[in-house]
Amino acid sequence: MVQTVAWITSLVFMxxxxxxxxxxxxxxxxxxxxxPIKKKWYxxxxxxGVTLVVFMLIITIYTLRELPYDQPVYGKxxxxxxxxxEALQFGWELSQSEFKVGEAIEFHVTSQDxxxxxxxxxxxxxxxxxxxxxxxxxxxxYLTFTEPGTYxxxxxxxxxxxxxxxxxxxxxxx
Amino acid sequence: MVxxxxxxxxxxxxxxxILLMMVFGILMLLAQGGGLSLSPPTFYQFMxxxxxxxxxxxxxxxxxxxxxxxxxxxxxxxxxxxxxLILFLIGLxxxxxxxxxxxxxxxWTFLYPLPTLSAKAWGIIGALLYLFGMLIIxxxxxxxxxxxxxxxxxxxxxxxxxLGWDVIAGKKAEKDAPEPAIIAGTMVTIVNVTAxxxxxxxxxxxxxxxxxxAFTFDPLLAxxxxxxxxxxxxxxxxxxxxxxxxxxxxxxxxxxxxxxxxFLIAWSMSTIFTLMIxxxxxxxxxxxxxxxxxxxxxxxxANGLPVLIVTAYxxxxxxxxSGIKWDMSSGLAFLSMFGWTVGVVPAIIxxxxxxxxxxxxxxWVPGHFHMYMGxxxxxxxxxxxxxxxxxxxxxxxxxxxxxxxxxYIVTMxxxxxxxxxxxxxxxxxxxxxxxxxxxGPALFGGIAGVFLVxxxxxxxxxxxxxxxxxT
Numbered sequence: 001m002v003q004t005v006a007w008i009t010s011l012v013f014m015x016x017x018x019x020x021x022x023x024x025x026x027x028x029x030x031x032x033x034x035x036p037i038k039k040k041w042y043x044x045x046x047x048x049g050v051t052l053v054v055f056m057l058i059i060t061i062y063t064l065r066e067l068p069y070d071q072p073v074y075g076k077x078x079x080x081x082x083x084x085x086e087a088l089q090f091g092w093e094l095s096q097s098e099f100k101v102g103e104a105i106e107f108h109v110t111s112q113d114x115x116x117x118x119x120x121x122x123x124x125x126x127x128x129x130x131x132x133x134x135x136x137x138x139x140x141x142y143l144t145f146t147e148p149g150t151y152x153x154x155x156x157x158x159x160x161x162x163x164x165x166x167x168x169x170x171x172x173x174x
Numbered sequence: 175m176v177x178x179x180x181x182x183x184x185x186x187x188x189x190x191x192i193l194l195m196m197v198f199g200i201l202m203l204l205a206q207g208g209g210l211s212l213s214p215p216t217f218y219q220f221m222x223x224x225x226x227x228x229x230x231x232x233x234x235x236x237x238x239x240x241x242x243x244x245x246x247x248x249x250x251x252x253x254x255x256x257x258x259l260i261l262f263l264i265g266l267x268x269x270x271x272x273x274x275x276x277x278x279x280x281x282w283t284f285l286y287p288l289p290t291l292s293a294k295a296w297g298i299i300g301a302l303l304y305l306f307g308m309l310i311i312x313x314x315x316x317x318x319x320x321x322x323x324x325x326x327x328x329x330x331x332x333x334x335x336x337l338g339w340d341v342i343a344g345k346k347a348e349k350d351a352p353e354p355a356i357i358a359g360t361m362v363t364i365v366n367v368t369a370x371x372x373x374x375x376x377x378x379x380x381x382x383x384x385x386x387x388a389f390t391f392d393p394l395l396a397x398x399x400x401x402x403x404x405x406x407x408x409x410x411x412x413x414x415x416x417x418x419x420x421x422x423x424x425x426x427x428x429x430x431x432x433x434x435x436x437f438l439i440a441w442s443m444s445t446i447f448t449l450m451i452x453x454x455x456x457x458x459x460x461x462x463x464x465x466x467x468x469x470x471x472x473x474x475x476a477n478g479l480p481v482l483i484v485t486a487y488x489x490x491x492x493x494x495x496s497g498i499k500w501d502m503s504s505g506l507a508f509l510s511m512f513g514w515t516v517g518v519v520p521a522i523i524x525x526x527x528x529x530x531x532x533x534x535x536x537x538w539v540p541g542h543f544h545m546y547m548g549x550x551x552x553x554x555x556x557x558x559x560x561x562x563x564x565x566x567x568x569x570x571x572x573x574x575x576x577x578x579x580x581x582y583i584v585t586m587x588x589x590x591x592x593x594x595x596x597x598x599x600x601x602x603x604x605x606x607x608x609x610x611x612x613x614g615p616a617l618f619g620g621i622a623g624v625f626l627v628x629x630x631x632x633x634x635x636x637x638x639x640x641x642x643x644x645t
Contacts, residue, residue, distance in 0.1 A: 007598035031497025069460040089293040156535040158604040
């Protein structure tokens, strides 16, 4: 799950940074001449900087290979189900709310009034996809459900005083 | 000195408003955690004032930090500095009246057309009071940054020279590079003049729309302008405040921290990237040009490099085996760099498009910026307060200050991490109510927040004691 990977990756790097700052703080009261320190650690910085840039480049290329904006390649005769989604203060209107596992779906999301956020949650209440619902524009979410169950749509962009009440249920069957 | 008195006023007002905004934050967390009953309208009013007040007050105090150090190198206008404070207070009063007397609650992001289309929750007067309040505050800051730009150009010849581009190009020796305060001042001038013009534009269009709903404008353009303003302006707080870290750690370690070519390139990169990366707030708007969204990810990553390779690394190097004498100001300065660095991590993770697809507008986002602001930018401001109280007022620190220092670290970290945990659990941000499975971290954060407020109160009390002693 993406959320778990994000959390563990963040935790590892945050703990590493904490460890480094603590080590330096503990060594801070010793006194040494600055010039040799600068010479040594400027050299180390070149290696650290290059490593960091290469690491970020690899992650960038890896994570940009597949983007949620790209329409999937559908097989011959496999037409996606187009679902028109309209948000309005404070509810959702979907042209269809029952789907099959394995069915390719395109949610075409817009808003009648203000900005809303179309957030799709699975049965464990984890987000599986989202997009913004904007007036005058249509954003698209491409999705194929892999598990049957009851899914929920929650509003993920603050839209007024009943923002938290803006939910809708979707049923997915085998 | 008049300008010292003004700086104190900036810091006292900024510090007290930050403290009050923390209280609203705790009330919201306790309500989400089920420990307090708040009606949704009240929750969203608190949310609006919390965001607006925190960004405004932190920017006000940070601008005082920048003004203090920048005015040692260039001639700034005291009148404009004073005018900014007056305009801030006028704007703040309008915002408070709009929110609490006229029920205005659009969040500080006021995404068009929400200020007007509130489902009749608030009226035109509330919206206009808030929007005019924001506009007046923005005009004050715009005047201030036009003045810093004017002063830098007068001293250095151009903003490019303020960023040391002549040194980067090899036309000048490294030893003649501008001082860090001038470099940071130039960067902040460029990004904030741009941001404030974008902000003023979208606020004025919202005002016209509120008065005459027949006047409409493009919601996607409005969103771009809003984030171009909000992201850049909020981001600039840390770039104004970090000057105190350069100045203090160099003094405390008795080691020089002067600009070299790498330092100058890093600040130029920050200038460009800070202006470009606001699109990472719009990664879930697939109608945006795809290249702009990819830029949002790529340059958000790149924007981490100057701090990770230059400023944070420089902090570690200057402190390492320096024989530094730790006190509250040096301790807070060092802590703030830790907070900035550690806050970069969840920010970069969330700027990754495939991650943003499942974490955008969850509590992960406030998790990142509470860490970055609460352990970074605001701590720099506190470091400056302790520094002034010491060098200008000779005020001694007590055991209580140290207790506050360590309590602040633990509680601010707790508040930030509970947001991150909530985000990983897909808890939506800006929700007045929580399901039982979302409540635990919020309640924990609310309780930690109570102690955070106590620690912050002790910081502010120390500074107020110095101000009172002086007067």
